[in-house]
Amino acid sequence: GEDVEQSLFLSVREGDSSVINCTYTDSSSTYLYWYKQEPGAGLQLLTYIFSNMDMKQDQRLTVLLNKKDKHLSLRIADTQTGDSAIYFCAEKDRGSTLGRLYFGRGTQLTVWP
Amino acid sequence: DSGVTQTPKHLITATGQRVTLRCSPRSGDLSVYWYQQSLDQGLQFLIQYYNGEERAKGNILERFSAQQFPDLHSELNLSSLELGDSALYFCASSAQAGAVGDTQYFGPGTRLTVL
Numbered sequence: 656g657e658d659v660e661q662s663l664f665l666s667v668r669e670g671d672s673s674v675i676n677c678t679y680t681d682s683s684s685t686y687l688y689w690y691k692q693e694p695g696a697g698l699q700l701l702t703y704i705f706s707n708m709d710m711k712q713d714q715r716l717t718v719l720l721n722k723k724d725k726h727l728s729l730r731i732a733d734t735q736t737g738d739s740a741i742y743f744c745a746e747k748d749r750g751s752t753l754g755r756l757y758f759g760r761g762t763q764l765t766v767w768p
Numbered sequence: 769d770s771g772v773t774q775t776p777k778h779l780i781t782a783t784g785q786r787v788t789l790r791c792s793p794r795s796g797d798l799s800v801y802w803y804q805q806s807l808d809q810g811l812q813f814l815i816q817y818y819n820g821e822e823r824a825k826g827n828i829l830e831r832f833s834a835q836q837f838p839d840l841h842s843e844l845n846l847s848s849l850e851l852g853d854s855a856l857y858f859c860a861s862s863a864q865a866g867a868v869g870d871t872q873y874f875g876p877g878t879r880l881t882v883l
Contacts, residue, residue, distance in 0.1 A: 686869065747868075754870055
């Protein structure tokens, strides 16, 4: 089964905020990532958060981490049509020095003008 | 642009055939990772190479193999292809062996279609 879970779809109106949620299972995960995939393109690293942080802000992006609930969220402020894409949450290999990432299924964000 | 390049962009072949996908990591990166993205399985880790040596293995089939060359580029070989191998294959690279803080940057992918 999936260890990293995300809702599959999110629709918002242009100018509103978007919040994409993710839950993970491994409490020993050290880094959690958000990647963006536009149609026909590869995965673009958006941001990441280290597990000793609760929040990280980078321009329009805010990442919140709730370690107790193993919940990660990505907030996009003032969402634009160009933000329409699939957003993947990923956690790093658990409790080891190996680099493999475990990805969620991705959330398809659609932004309506 | 992540700095990771993959060729070819698209590949169409028939069942039973063999193909080779190529990846060049970002300048200075020592690790290369291969992932498969399919509709039913999502994004799955296949294999990691670090400085020419296999470092970690994931859900890679025995029909698939990979290697990393002295110039650090990597190739993923897929043989005896089946319809179910149709997918997007991503390569990623990172600076080190994948420890804490070692971020992966992804290439644009190779879309493989098996007919």
